[in-house]
Amino acid sequence: MNSDIKEVLYTREDIKNIAEKIGSQLTKDYAGKNPLVICVLKGAFLFMADVVREIKTYAEIDFMDVSSYGDGTESTGEIKIIKDLDVPVEGRNILIVEDIIDTGRTLNCLVALFEHRKVASVKICTLLDKPDRREKTVKPDYVGFKVPNEFVVGYGLDYQGFYRNLPYVGILKPEIYKNN
Ligand SMILES: O=P(O)(O)OC[C@H]1O[C@H](OP(=O)(O)OP(=O)(O)O)[C@H](O)[C@@H]1O
Ligand SMILES: Nc1nc2[nH]cnc2c(=O)[nH]1
Numbered sequence: 549m550n551s552d553i554k555e556v557l558y559t560r561e562d563i564k565n566i567a568e569k570i571g572s573q574l575t576k577d578y579a580g581k582n583p584l585v586i587c588v589l590k591g592a593f594l595f596m597a598d599v600v601r602e603i604k605t606y607a608e609i610d611f612m613d614v615s616s617y618g619d620g621t622e623s624t625g626e627i628k629i630i631k632d633l634d635v636p637v638e639g640r641n642i643l644i645v646e647d648i649i650d651t652g653r654t655l656n657c658l659v660a661l662f663e664h665r666k667v668a669s670v671k672i673c674t675l676l677d678k679p680d681r682r683e684k685t686v687k688p689d690y691v692g693f694k695v696p697n698e699f700v701v702g703y704g705l706d707y708q709g710f711y712r713n714l715p716y717v718g719i720l721k722p723e724i725y726k727n728n
Pocket of ligand 1: 589590591614615646647649651654655706
C-alpha cells in the first residue's frame, strides 16, 4: 500500500502537533459555549479524535455522514445526507470538523444547512485545505495544513475506500487512479 504513495506530506507527528495547537485555540474560543463538535464522516474520523482530545472545556460531539456525488476523485456539487445528527442544533454553537476542503461544495452546503437550522454560530476546522481548487465560498476558521493541488490520501482520506488507515497524509501516485 505504501508503494502507491508518491510523497508523504504530513506525518502522524506533524498531525499530532497541529491538533494540539488547534485544540488549545479551541479551548480558549469555546470556553463557556458548550459547542457541538460535528465529525463529518467518514474522512474526518481520525482528525476529529485527535482534536476533541485537545479541547479542555465542555463540549459535546456528534457525527454526520455526508457524501458528495461523483466518481473517485471529483465531487459534483450536491451532497447526500447518509446519517444526520442525533440532536437538534437550533441555538447551538457548531464546530464542523473535516478532513479536507477541496472545491468547497460539501462545506458550502453544510454551512447553509446549519444556518437554515438556526444555529447560534457555525465554524469550520479542517485538517487540510486545498484552496487552489475552490469553487464555492468556504471560510475555514481552523486549518491544519494547506495542500497543493494533488490528490491526497491517508489519515482518514480515501481513494475508493482504501488508504484511510495510513497513519500519514500523502500524495497518491497518479497512475493508481488514472488507470481506473
Ligand atoms: O470540498 P469538496 O470538493 O466538497 O470535497 C471535500 C469533501 O470530500 C471528501 O468527502 P467524501 O464525499 O469523499 O466522503 P468521505 O469523507 O466519506 O470520504 C471530504 O471528506 C470532504 O467532505
Ligand atoms: N481522498 C481525497 N478526497 C478528497 N476529496 C476532495 N479532495 C480530496 C483529496 O485530495 N483526497
